[in-house]
Amino acid sequence: MLGRTFIHLPGVGPKSESSLWNAGIRTWEDFLCAPKPPVSAAKAALLRPELERSAEALALGDADWFAARLRSGNAWRLLPHFLPEAGYLDIETDGEAFPTVTAVALYHKGRLRSYVHGRNMEELHEDLAGVKLLVTFNGKCFDIPVLERVLGVRAPKAHVDLRFVLKSLGVGGGLKACEKRYGLSRRELDGVDGWGAVVLWREWERHGDERVMDTLLAYNAADVLSLEVLLAHALGDLLAATPFGAELTPPVPPMAANPFQPDPEVVEKVRAACALHHF
Template sequence: MLKNTFCHIPGVSCRLEEQLWTAGFRCWDAFQQQPVPLFTPARNQAATECLVESRYHLECSNPLYFCKLLPVRLHWRLFPSFRYTVAYLDIETTGLSRSGNIITTIALYDGRNIRHYVHGKNLEAFKEDIQRYQLLVTYNGKGFDVPFIESCLKISMPQAHIDLMHLLRSLGFKGGLKGCEKQLGLERGGLEGVDGYFAVLLWRDYQDNGNVKALETLLAYNIEDVVNLETLMIAAYNLKLEETPFSDIHTLPIPVRPEIPFTADSATIERLRMCYS
């Protein structure tokens, strides 16, 4: 979809982009091979130079270039071109405020491998690992996860970023991450009903009582979030494609779910529900 995009060119609006598509200029190649200039000579030259630069940044795996030029509502178009360098990211914390709270766990999934990080164990390793990726996909990560990580771990995360909360809302899906999952047909099995508040209880149980099953349940919950982010990203991408002339050629298949390395402990979940209900 990125090579069908023109509205990152200065002066090209989404409406003009649609007019270009209708006129038969459906990709960068078609524009650059135009037999008769579409714009004034100066504007045509500027557009051509922008597309040459765009090809360079695409080949150099630099999604941030496009992220800065495209309207936020169109950042979904970055996904297929940079899918191989994406990190699906989610954190769990002891509270919403960055003041006085900590990150308990971080889950990271890149479509191939699952990584997890635990406070007091290997949380610092995240600093180096996240540098491998050029594109982040989160749910409300721009408002919560990334600022929390940057504050807690004292790092900068300048990567291009697709926040699914805003993307899914533009498609009519609301109700938080879990609500969007349900509306798109995703089930959580033994983790049904577990939420961010319950994740805090799991961490407390692990810290106060040494219950390793509570930590494993927390990690299963955290990892479930990032694995589902991939499915939500692709579902949202395909739905957005339907608003363009390209859904017949760019639609992506829903991926096979990876095996999650932790299992939620039903006894721990039930005990905590009884204690805090």
């Protein structure tokens, strides 16, 4: 999709881009090879070098270069090209005003990594540095600012926040509501929400029960593993609104298996705490 995107260029908006597509200019190569592109001579002279720089950045796999030129609402254009490089991230905190990051899950290239405060959180820096494109749910408002402020982590500039992507498609609400919209189930973890993660951490700090930690990590992992599936659904819907939907839409993958097993007894207690918290 990036090689067919013109909206990152100076002076090109959604209408201008659609006009180019409708005029048969479907790719950068089409524009660069056209003797007389369907724009003014002055604008063509402005756009040609920008398209040449775009081609160089794409050849180098420089997702950040495009992220700096695409508005947030169009960051999804990065996805078809950089999807194999995408890293899906979610954090949990202790719920305080000045929070401790208690757990982080990062799903990247088919591997789930979990990081826990006091255990291995320092490994997140190096692992996140290997991610070209970051995918979160509400990460631009919460996860990334917290990671940067509390842990000094530097996140990729290329960042797609699924909360806003799905909202643009008319799918609103929190992550669990979006999952239900697309038929995804948390199974054993249904009824556990972000407050439940706070309760689990506090319980872990009091008693050090590994069943509690496994349940927390299972919850954190579930937040991340659903993102890949939601992203595929959203990408299909977004591409359907372009002339390239049938050609570029990726298949929806099955949700990867959660490597952590929540403890049923612990889950029941947390569900009760969540229900009481929201009463």
